[in-house]
Amino acid sequence: MTEKVLDATGLDAPRPDTTGLDAVPVLELDPLIDDRGTRIIVCCGAGGVGKTTTAAALGVRAAERGRRVVVLTIDPARRLAQSMGIDSLDNTPRKVDGIKGSDGGELHAMMLDMKRTFDEIVEAHADPERARAILENPFYQSLSAGFAGTQEYMAMEKLGQLRARDEWDLIVVDTPPSRSALDFLDAPKRLGSFLDGKFIKLLMAPAKVGGRAGMKFLNVGMSMMTGTLGKLLGGQFLKDVQTFVAAMDTMFGGFRTRADATYRLLQAPGTAFLVVATPERDALREAAYFVERLAAEEMPLAGLVLNRVHGSGAAGLSAERARAAAENLDEGRMTDQGGGKTGRSGSPATSPEPSDLATAAVVSSVPEAAPTAEPAAQHPDVDADDIAVRDDIDVRVDTDAPADTDVRHLTAGLLRLHAERMRVLAREQRTRDRFTALHPEVAVAEVAALPGDVHDLAGLRAIGDRLTAGRMPSA
Amino acid sequence: MSRLQVVSGKGGTGKTTVAAALALALATEGKRTLLVEVEGRQGIAQLFETEALPYEERKIAVAPGGGEVYALAIDAERALLDYLQMFYKLGGAGRALKKLGAIDFATTIAPGVRDVLLTGKACEAVRRREKHGGHTYDHVVMDAPPTGRITRFLNVNDEVAGLARIGPIHNQAQAVMRVLKSPETAVHLVTLLEEMPVQETADGIAELRAAELPVGRVVVNMVRPHVLDEAAVRAASGDHRDAIARSLASVGVPGGTRLVEPLLDQAAEHARRVELEREQRAVLDGIGVPAYELPFLGDGGDIAGLYRLAKELRKQGVGA
Numbered sequence: 138m139t140e141k142v143l144d145a146t147g148l149d150a151p152r153p154d155t156t157g158l159d160a161v162p163v164l165e166l167d168p169l170i171d172d173r174g175t176r177i178i179v180c181c182g183a184g185g186v187g188k189t190t191t192a193a194a195l196g197v198r199a200a201e202r203g204r205r206v207v208v209l210t211i212d213p214a215r216r217l218a219q220s221m222g223i224d225s226l227d228n229t230p231r232k233v234d235g236i237k238g239s240d241g242g243e244l245h246a247m248m249l250d251m252k253r254t255f256d257e258i259v260e261a262h263a264d265p266e267r268a269r270a271i272l273e274n275p276f277y278q279s280l281s282a283g284f285a286g287t288q289e290y291m292a293m294e295k296l297g298q299l300r301a302r303d304e305w306d307l308i309v310v311d312t313p314p315s316r317s318a319l320d321f322l323d324a325p326k327r328l329g330s331f332l333d334g335k336f337i338k339l340l341m342a343p344a345k346v347g348g349r350a351g352m353k354f355l356n357v358g359m360s361m362m363t364g365t366l367g368k369l370l371g372g373q374f375l376k377d378v379q380t381f382v383a384a385m386d387t388m389f390g391g392f393r394t395r396a397d398a399t400y401r402l403l404q405a406p407g408t409a410f411l412v413v414a415t416p417e418r419d420a421l422r423e424a425a426y427f428v429e430r431l432a433a434e435e436m437p438l439a440g441l442v443l444n445r446v447h448g449s450g451a452a453g454l455s456a457e458r459a460r461a462a463a464e465n466l467d468e469g470r471m472t473d474q475g476g477g478k479t480g481r482s483g484s485p486a487t488s489p490e491p492s493d494l495a496t497a498a499v500v501s502s503v504p505e506a507a508p509t510a511e512p513a514a515q516h517p518d519v520d521a522d523d524i525a526v527r528d529d530i531d532v533r534v535d536t537d538a539p540a541d542t543d544v545r546h547l548t549a550g551l552l553r554l555h556a557e558r559m560r561v562l563a564r565e566q567r568t569r570d571r572f573t574a575l576h577p578e579v580a581v582a583e584v585a586a587l588p589g590d591v592h593d594l595a596g597l598r599a600i601g602d603r604l605t606a607g608r609m610p611s612a
Numbered sequence: 613m614s615r616l617q618v619v620s621g622k623g624g625t626g627k628t629t630v631a632a633a634l635a636l637a638l639a640t641e642g643k644r645t646l647l648v649e650v651e652g653r654q655g656i657a658q659l660f661e662t663e664a665l666p667y668e669e670r671k672i673a674v675a676p677g678g679g680e681v682y683a684l685a686i687d688a689e690r691a692l693l694d695y696l697q698m699f700y701k702l703g704g705a706g707r708a709l710k711k712l713g714a715i716d717f718a719t720t721i722a723p724g725v726r727d728v729l730l731t732g733k734a735c736e737a738v739r740r741r742e743k744h745g746g747h748t749y750d751h752v753v754m755d756a757p758p759t760g761r762i763t764r765f766l767n768v769n770d771e772v773a774g775l776a777r778i779g780p781i782h783n784q785a786q787a788v789m790r791v792l793k794s795p796e797t798a799v800h801l802v803t804l805l806e807e808m809p810v811q812e813t814a815d816g817i818a819e820l821r822a823a824e825l826p827v828g829r830v831v832v833n834m835v836r837p838h839v840l841d842e843a844a845v846r847a848a849s850g851d852h853r854d855a856i857a858r859s860l861a862s863v864g865v866p867g868g869t870r871l872v873e874p875l876l877d878q879a880a881e882h883a884r885r886v887e888l889e890r891e892q893r894a895v896l897d898g899i900g901v902p903a904y905e906l907p908f909l910g911d912g913g914d915i916a917g918l919y920r921l922a923k924e925l926r927k928q929g930v931g932a
Contacts, residue, residue: 184623184758185809279775336713374776420624422658450874454865465863541859544852548859550840551875554882557839560910588884590807 161573164440164580166605169409170199173306176407177296180442181312183423187444188413190591190600191584192311193221196244197594198601199307200233203240207299209310211249211292220593221246228253230299235594245305249313251291255281258294262388271384276377288313289323290396297399322434409439412579414572416446416565421572428576440580442604443569447561447586456559463552466545613638613931614798614828616738616791617753620762620816621802622809626833628655630802630906631755632681633921637930639679640922643750646737647672647683650730651757656683661915667691669737673915675922682749684737688719691729727768728785735791759801759816766792766799767823798828803896805832805889814899830901834908838886845876845883904928 169175180192189210196208207230208221221233221244230245259271271277281287292313299308402408410431414424424441431438572579584603591597617634621627628649635647646669649656654664660672665685673681692715696706709715719726740748757765769785769792776782791797799820803813813830820827853876857868865871896903906924909917926932 186624275775279771336716373778374781377775415624417624419655419658450877451867451871454867454871458865462860462863462865466859544855544859545862547840547844547852548856550844551856551872551879552860552865554839554878555875558878564910588881589888 160577162440162578162580164442164582166195166442166582167198167202169439170195170204170307171202173204174407175409176307177300177402177409178307178309178439179312179403179408179410180310180413181410181427182413183420186413186415186420187584188311190597191411191413191442191444191604192309193246194591194597194600194604196246196309197221197233197236197597198605199309200236200242200244201238201598203238203242204307205241205243205305206307206309207245207247207305209247209249209292209295209299209308211288211311211313218246218248220591220597222594228257230305233594249288249292249295251288252281254291254295255287258392259388262391263384267384271381274377274381274384276374276381277385280381293396293399297395297402300402322430322436404435404437406437408437410436411439411442413442413444415444416568418568418571421568425572425575428579438579440582441572442582442584444584445586446583447558447565449555449558449562451555452559452562454555454559456556456563459552459556459559463549463556466549466552469542469545613751614796614826615747615749615751616734616797617751617828618756618762618766618797618799619753619802619831620756620759620799621831621833622759622812625802625804625809627758627802628653628659628755629918629921630800630831630833631753632656632659633906633918633925634800634930635681635751635753636673636675636918636922637925638751638753639673639675639681640926640931641675641677641679643675643679643931644748645679645681645751645753646749647681647753647755648734648737649683649685649755650734651755652685652687654685655755656685659915659918676919684733686730686733688726688729689715691733692719692725695729695732725772727765728772728781728788731766731769731792732784732788735788738791738796756799759812762799762801762816763819763823763825766825793824793826795826797826799825800828800831802831802833804834805892807888807892810892810895814895817899817901827901830896830899830903832896832903832905835905836908838882840879840882841886845879904930 169178178192178195180188180195182188192208192210196206200206222235227248228250230247233244233246236242236244256272259277260268263271289312292310296308296310299305403410412424412427412431414420428438428441582604583606584600585606587599587603591600617631617638619627619631619634621630632647635645639645647656649665656672657663657665660683662672665672665683667685667687667690669682669684671680672683675681693706693710696709706715719729734752734754737749738747738752742748756762769789773782773785773789776785801813801816803809817827817830853869853872856872856875860867860871904925905928906921909920
């Protein structure tokens with residue numbers, strides 16, 4: 138439809154250069170979520186790009202297309218939980234009502250509670266007495282409530298648990314709002330290297346080997362280290378850590394095994410990573426980083442979801458031309474309708490040609506078409522901040538024969554708005570071209586910008602429609 | 613103005629840009645500011661278009677009137693080793709600890725230690741004095757973690773002081789906490805006029821207040837001008853399509869009502885945004901925290917844009 142408009146306008150303004158973009162493959166999300174072989178979709182990307190909303194919208198769409206879906210969100214805004222009809226998400230998947238599934242599709246949603254997840258692991262893998270000792274340890278309490286990396290690690294644990302339960306045939310997960318994009322992938326390895334490291338062996342050494350002769354060397358290291366750390370942290374803290382490590386000892390192997398298993402799960406063919414971004418420099422830089430990192434880790438990338446892309450149904454009208462026309466309208470300068478003159482060539486100070494004026498008067502059928510230096514002074518512009526006068530203005534503007542200056546004013550506003558939109562389009566295009574130059578192979582799904590936030594399932598459905606609409610016609 | 617300015621905000625609101633502009637604004641008229649980053653992202657270097665910052669305070673910009681902006685990317689591991697050396701002459705032990713993985717443990721795994729080191733380093737810069745007795749930096753501006761984590765990040769010293777109940781870490785944590793909870797510190801939250809960032813800002817301020825951390829300003833970023841309001845759009849979408857088409861034609865833009873249609877669609881979207889922004893402004897007003905407002909920079913935060921934002925902040929009272 139929009140293409141038609143462009144042609145019909147007969148404008149000769151150059152179209153935005155899309156040659157680079159035409160080569161970019163379109164990311165088709167419906168085939169991805171319809172494929173029963175897709176078992177896990179991971180949404181990752183910078184903060185504030187709409188990862189969680191994308192995950193929720195995909196969940197709704199997949200469920201309504203017949204999948205049994207669970208969405209694992211890490212830190213959703215309250216509104217998002219509400220949009221899925223749940224007042225608060227907790228650590229257990231809850232069924233979302235109102236899914237219009239055709240083939241028995243269902244949607245469940247949960248939010249990661251990292252402390253609860255950690256506690257459950259301890260309770261599941263240690264006998265009651267040991268579990269209590271761990272849960273009461275001050276170091277554990279602080280660790281489980283959120284040291285750098287707990288959230289990432291617990292997200293992986295939860296993902297592994299959900300997958301193992303086999304109740305859902307599709308798990309959609311969004312990654313934590315990390316310090317950097319890498320944390321999510323690094324967490325299991327970091328934990329692993331810590332658990333395998335010398336340090337933890339040293340911490341456990343006194344409990345394990347006591348003063349055995351063969352461990353003399355280790356004990357020298359140990360005493361030096363505990364001396365230093367004790368000096369820094371206070372003896373009690375170190376004792377808390379040692380007690381914790383000793384109590385967790387038998388569980389450490391399990392942590393590592395599960396972390397490795399989840400890591401392999403992410404590399405498996407049933408997993409699809411979606412890198413989410415907006416057409417902004419920082420977000421796309423982070424996205425590029427993520428694409429490279431996923432490749433290095435041999436994680437299967439499905440493509441890039443580009444949120445909040447702007448389009449225009451009148452993309453054939455350039456920003457420059459729209460702005461010039463707006464200026465002419467403000468100055469009351471008229472040009473010959475059929476001649477295609479834009480008035481840009483004349484200096485603004487020049488008086489309009491009489492013939493132009495005559496044409497304008499005929500066209501607008503309003504006698505009061507004489508140019509005024511300050512139209513705004515005679516017809517005060519609508520004040521954006523003054524709601525009280527709005528009704529009066531409606532009455533005034535909605536009369537059958539609106540004053541010509543009002544329409545001119547309005548038209549100038551529409552043109553300025555359009556000029557601004559075209560600048561946004563051009564900027565987004567440049568940012569995307571940079572990404573495309575680096576990663577031409579990455580398929581892209583564009584999501585048109587919504588004017589407001591999502592509040593309900595209908596809103597998530599609308600996002601889902603936009604996600605799967607393919608390339609925007611005018612972008 | 614408080615000497616330690618902490619800048620937080622939801623992801624995507626431009627907190628690094630705002631922090632940098634604030635550092636520039638505070639350096640105007642011969643002052644010296646230090647801009648620190650704590651998340652290892654090298655956002656400052658990208659913003660000022662320089663190579664990656666080392667763990668070293670270096671001058672990255674000159675402010676109008678001869679002021680200087682220094683920058684530092686705080687690295688937790690280096691901060692810990694420095695700290696061991698500086699206060700306990702434990703350089704050798706530090707290397708041994710590093711070999712054993714203890715430094716890694718302390719800076720990545722141990723709860724809070726990393727954050728203690730980061731805030732501790734920033735507070736050290738705030739307190740540092742030159743030989744003649746004056747402060748080394750007039751202001752320290754921190755590009756801090758996002759709103760969702762800021763209270764925990766700043767408050768971690770309290771927690772650590774509770775875990776390490778005696779010893780130098782305990783004392784250090786308490787000293788840092790004294791600075792952070794004093795009027796020497798102001799925590800600013802950057803937001804956009806959109807629902808989720810505003811909601812997070814409201815939540816963040818409530819959390820900061822509950823933790824008795826000093827709330828500074830809300831910074832409303834990327835404010836765009838309102839070209840048309842809803843009344844005008846409603847008027848336009850009435851029976852005036854033909855009149856608008858004629859008006860367009862009168863200035864040489866053909867296309868008739870078929871061009872008017874998409875233009876009106878855009879106007880309706882714009883009006884919807886204006887309305888949403890009005891609502892979000894009301895929510896922010898309800899929080900009762902004074903605000904700075906910064907305009908949307910078309911092509912993102914290049915250096916010229918930073919100076920423009922700094923000027924804007926000065927106009928609104930920063931550094932006065």
